[in-house]
Amino acid sequence: MKKISTIIVLLFISVFAQAQMPHDAIYMPKGTACLAVTYGNSSWNQYWENTLKRENLNIGTLTTQSVMPMIAAGITDKINVLVGVPYVSTKASAGNLMGQKGLQDLSLWLKYKFIQNEAGISLHAVGGVSTPVSDYVADFLPMSIGFKSKNAMGRLIGNYQHKSGFYLSAHGSYTFRSKIRVDRDAYLSNGKMYNTDEVALPNTTDAAFRLGYMKKAVQFEAFIERNACVEGDNIRRNDMPFPTNNMRMTMVGAYAKFQPKNIGLNARVNYVTNGLNVGQSMGYSVGLLYQINNIKF
Amino acid sequence: MYKSIALFLGLSVLFISCDKSVDEPVTDAYVPASLDLNAGSWKTYVLTSPNEFTVSEPKTASSAEYQAEIVALKTMMTSATIENQRAVKYWGAGATYRWNEIARELAANYNQPPASNAEGKYPVPDATKPLSDPRFPFANPPYVSRALAYLSVAQYDALVSAWSYKTKYNRKAPSKNDATLSPLLPVSDLPSYPSEDAVVAAASYTILAAMFPGEIPFLDAKLAEAKNARMWAGMNVQSDISAGEALGKAVAAKVMSKAKTDGMGAANNQALTAGMIENAKKLGVKTPWASQETPARPPMLPNFGAVATWNFDKVTMINIRPTVPYLEDTKEFQNDIAELNEINKNQTREQARIANYWADGPGSYTPPGHWHRTAANSAFDAKFSEVRIARTLALVGTALMDAGIACWDTKYYYYTPRPQQFGLKTSVGLPNFPSYTSGHSTFSSAAATVLGYIFPQKSSEFEAKAKEASNSRVYGLIHYRVDCEMGLVHGKKIGDYAIARGKADNSGL
Numbered sequence: 001m002k003k004i005s006t007i008i009v010l011l012f013i014s015v016f017a018q019a020q021m022p023h024d025a026i027y028m029p030k031g032t033a034c035l036a037v038t039y040g041n042s043s044w045n046q047y048w049e050n051t052l053k054r055e056n057l058n059i060g061t062l063t064t065q066s067v068m069p070m071i072a073a074g075i076t077d078k079i080n081v082l083v084g085v086p087y088v089s090t091k092a093s094a095g096n097l098m099g100q101k102g103l104q105d106l107s108l109w110l111k112y113k114f115i116q117n118e119a120g121i122s123l124h125a126v127g128g129v130s131t132p133v134s135d136y137v138a139d140f141l142p143m144s145i146g147f148k149s150k151n152a153m154g155r156l157i158g159n160y161q162h163k164s165g166f167y168l169s170a171h172g173s174y175t176f177r178s179k180i181r182v183d184r185d186a187y188l189s190n191g192k193m194y195n196t197d198e199v200a201l202p203n204t205t206d207a208a209f210r211l212g213y214m215k216k217a218v219q220f221e222a223f224i225e226r227n228a229c230v231e232g233d234n235i236r237r238n239d240m241p242f243p244t245n246n247m248r249m250t251m252v253g254a255y256a257k258f259q260p261k262n263i264g265l266n267a268r269v270n271y272v273t274n275g276l277n278v279g280q281s282m283g284y285s286v287g288l289l290y291q292i293n294n295i296k297f
Numbered sequence: 298m299y300k301s302i303a304l305f306l307g308l309s310v311l312f313i314s315c316d317k318s319v320d321e322p323v324t325d326a327y328v329p330a331s332l333d334l335n336a337g338s339w340k341t342y343v344l345t346s347p348n349e350f351t352v353s354e355p356k357t358a359s360s361a362e363y364q365a366e367i368v369a370l371k372t373m374m375t376s377a378t379i380e381n382q383r384a385v386k387y388w389g390a391g392a393t394y395r396w397n398e399i400a401r402e403l404a405a406n407y408n409q410p411p412a413s414n415a416e417g418k419y420p421v422p423d424a425t426k427p428l429s430d431p432r433f434p435f436a437n438p439p440y441v442s443r444a445l446a447y448l449s450v451a452q453y454d455a456l457v458s459a460w461s462y463k464t465k466y467n468r469k470a471p472s473k474n475d476a477t478l479s480p481l482l483p484v485s486d487l488p489s490y491p492s493e494d495a496v497v498a499a500a501s502y503t504i505l506a507a508m509f510p511g512e513i514p515f516l517d518a519k520l521a522e523a524k525n526a527r528m529w530a531g532m533n534v535q536s537d538i539s540a541g542e543a544l545g546k547a548v549a550a551k552v553m554s555k556a557k558t559d560g561m562g563a564a565n566n567q568a569l570t571a572g573m574i575e576n577a578k579k580l581g582v583k584t585p586w587a588s589q590e591t592p593a594r595p596p597m598l599p600n601f602g603a604v605a606t607w608n609f610d611k612v613t614m615i616n617i618r619p620t621v622p623y624l625e626d627t628k629e630f631q632n633d634i635a636e637l638n639e640i641n642k643n644q645t646r647e648q649a650r651i652a653n654y655w656a657d658g659p660g661s662y663t664p665p666g667h668w669h670r671t672a673a674n675s676a677f678d679a680k681f682s683e684v685r686i687a688r689t690l691a692l693v694g695t696a697l698m699d700a701g702i703a704c705w706d707t708k709y710y711y712y713t714p715r716p717q718q719f720g721l722k723t724s725v726g727l728p729n730f731p732s733y734t735s736g737h738s739t740f741s742s743a744a745a746t747v748l749g750y751i752f753p754q755k756s757s758e759f760e761a762k763a764k765e766a767s768n769s770r771v772y773g774l775i776h777y778r779v780d781c782e783m784g785l786v787h788g789k790k791i792g793d794y795a796i797a798r799g800k801a802d803n804s805g806l
Contacts, residue, residue: 057413057591096589098644098722098774135646137653140724179319183653186405186670188660193402195670200317237430238412239660240726 020072022082022109022126023171023208025159028074033292036266040066040086042283047142048275050234060094062142062279066104073295078113085133088145097143104146105130109153120162126155126173139182139199141241142279149177149201149243165215171208177201180243189244190233201243202232217260225251225270235277249275257289264289322674326389328483329682333804336684337461340802341454342607342691343552347461350547352540355466355490358474366534367475374478377529382481388526389482390677392497393452393686397673399519400448400501401662403509407436409659410594410729417592421565427511434509438657438736439564439601442665442694442701444508446607447556448501449669449694453687455500455548456493459541460684463488471534480531491540492533493683498523499545500552507553559605566600570709573599577712583625584714586731597730602706607695608794614703617790619783622713622733633777634719641721641774649724652773655737655766656725664737664766665697668744671762675752688804693747696795700743700788704736707787716774725773734784735776738767742788743795750796751806763788 020026020034028034043063046055070084089101109128116122130151138148155173178201185197205228212221232246241247253270266287272280337347344350356362377385388395411419411431422433434440468490472478487493502520506513524542527533533541574585588594606614623630640648657664672693676686713733717723728736745763749756767785770776799806 094591096717096722096727098641098724137649137724140653179317183650184656184661185654186661186667188402188405191406193398193405193662194319194321195398196319196321198319200319202317236409236660237432239409242660 020080020082022111022128023155023157025113025122025124025157025161025167025169027077027080027111027113028072030074030076031293031295033071033073033295035290035292036070036072036287038068038070038285038287040068040283040285042281044272044279044281047279048277049237051276053280058095059092059097059142062090062092064088064090080111082109082111083107090143090145092143100136100140100143100145102136102145103134104132104136106133120160122159122161124157124159126153126157128153128155137183138180138243139184139187141243147177147201147243148180151178152176165213167212167214169210169212173206175204175206177203187242189242199243202229202246204229212255217264218258220254220256222254223252225253227251241277245277247275247277249278259289259291262291264291324390324394324677326482327680328485329685330680331682331685332485332487333460333682333685334464336457336682336804337464339457339684339688339804341457342450342695343555344454344458344548347458350458350544352462352491352544355468355536355540358468363474363534363536366536367471367478370471370528370531370534371478373528374531381525381529384522384526385481385530388494388523389530391683391686392494392523393456393683393690394673394677395523396448396452396497396501397445397669397690400445400505401666401670403505403512404436404441404444404662404666405660407432407434407509408441408661408663410435410437413592413594419594424510427509432511436663437597438663438665438740439598439701439705441663442698442740443561443604444504445665445669446694446698447508447552448504449687449690451500451504451549451552452497453684453691454552455496455545456684456687458544458548459491459493459496462491462544466490471531478531482530482532484532487682489533490537491544492527492537493541494527494533495524495538495541496545497683497687499542500549503546503549504553507556560603564598564601564604567595570596570599573709573712576710580621580711581624582711582713584718585712586714587718588729589715589717589727590729594729597728598705599709602702602709604702606699606702608699608798613794614706617703617787618707618710619734619787622711622779622783623777629779630777633779634716636771636778637716637721637774640772644724644772648772651765651769652725655769656773658726664740665701668693668697668740671759672744672748675748675755679752688799688802688806689751692751692795692799693744696743696747696792697740699794700739700791701736703787703791704734704739704784707734708732716777721774723774725775727775732776733780734787735767735770735780736784737770738763738781738784739788739791741766742785743792746789746792747795747799750799
């Protein structure tokens, strides 16, 4: 880990540029890395309380902003490592709930291209872990900046890249989430009173389908994503959410990237079309990318 | 590099157990440190005497009827399933202990303020339609203080009565009459007729069915399990259970008839608030309290202060009412606001932790529930007898209800604004009623004072907890310092009245 941080500082020489993420089929070639700093903004003024879609005049619009530095590096042409940690802040436009802010969770992913054929089909395995890096409050939802669990994720990506530049991609993932500790020592979940400060969070799954075009310096794509807890309880009538909730959502969005040289930009918009125990958020993010070459591992 | 990544992944996976079960405190059955065989003469709250309701004389241990009951008991024990045995272990922690816990769970489940409707109004929960939206009751702190007080009083009065008959008839436990019985729980020398577990189960059932009318099917199942568990365990024969159940029901019915006339029916009289605001203005309150919710929500139970108290009368309540708080234009008020503004800007994680720990807001068992839990756990740890646990909870429970009533009287007498009316945020959620005095401080101080009397070796610990609970409301930014300090003083006085009662209840404790 220490090595990566020194690399970021030392090597700023570039010839070739390509940003990548834990859900795509793009790899930094061996000895290169991409540093991305992404600003994200997501907000909602309606949410699903269990299945009931409602507004809340004592929250108004809930806005979450984040700044996330992330680095992706090519260990080999087929194995990349990605590390990122966001700073997150929340605020509500109405009511009197105090906004929260802080460093959230440090994530590390390893991405491995284990099949690639002449026809443009490739398969990728991604393993990821994350852990909170600050002592934020996880059960002051919806103001909390995160859930504070330690997570381990496994993901399989299938990708088809046509010579024309068009591509199709799909993935499925499963994330184990650890138990967390909260400040209170009793809480209600699914009608049962737990006389402890330990809270079990449901595991989650996610899947996505992407259709895009990528050639040389440009990339754009449209996607649909589904995130869903595998179990959990629902928000009680007129109550606030709790980390044990069965949160589910379907999201549609678009992504674009332009990186002619070592410096590039990306942007993403997304919108939740339906959900359970989550806000119907509209989000966007913009990122500044910087390609680093000739890294010695 | 590869190695360090592999190590990181490996370590991280180690941290993440797939086990989703959470650890809750273990509660094993015990033989009480003292059987409190004199408890049949302890002073009751609602019963005129421990023998107000008659329990008929049981058949003797040598009778054919009793022998047949023993045979039936053995059959029941051998047919007990693993699940039945789990129920034995669960109820083995103690009847009063478990029913108090069940009541807290119900309280938490029903502690949700109604949502506003399309017209911007907040429908009032309807006791005749407990499961429609909004559900009845809205188990807010005053409601819970009252429900748990009546529960504890019914348990206590019923147990005092049961103890009087236990010592009168002196029928031993089944396993002391038949050496071939191997009960699943520890057996003491306490006479087993009528069954203390059945007494508590029936008394608790009766109170909770009245307080949480939507939960009758749930309570039916709990009642049946509580009674059967005593027989699956080989602890009581059927006639112990039946006599106990009848006594518990009769005592609790009398306690509930008192509850029905205690003034709770008028506690939500919103027509009184205009006069209260006028009174507050006369006292110098420049900005009276106003709901900070959208749409504005009517204040919580403005007339709860008129509900009947347990350990002192209404004249005393007015006499011990805290004096007028700092008014808006004073330097003292500005100091209190300045403290809050500083926390609003730079709340520390420790302040947030304390505020969260004691928040006990919607979806929780409220501060009265929090202190009932502390009381029940302390009594359990001290291996108290069933009747002494009930006495502990009755003393603490009545003090908590008195604290709720006296605090609500104070709140609506002064009708002072919340800090949010001066632009502050909150990290715990804002209660919808006037500020002065702090309910948390009053509840906590009253309970801690009583607990300090019952468990003198832990009194400084309880006092520290009450102080922390009180501070938590400043750290959470919903009370001024003066609300909390005066609430602590008020709560101490209220607790002292419960102690005076405890010292005069013939227990010698």
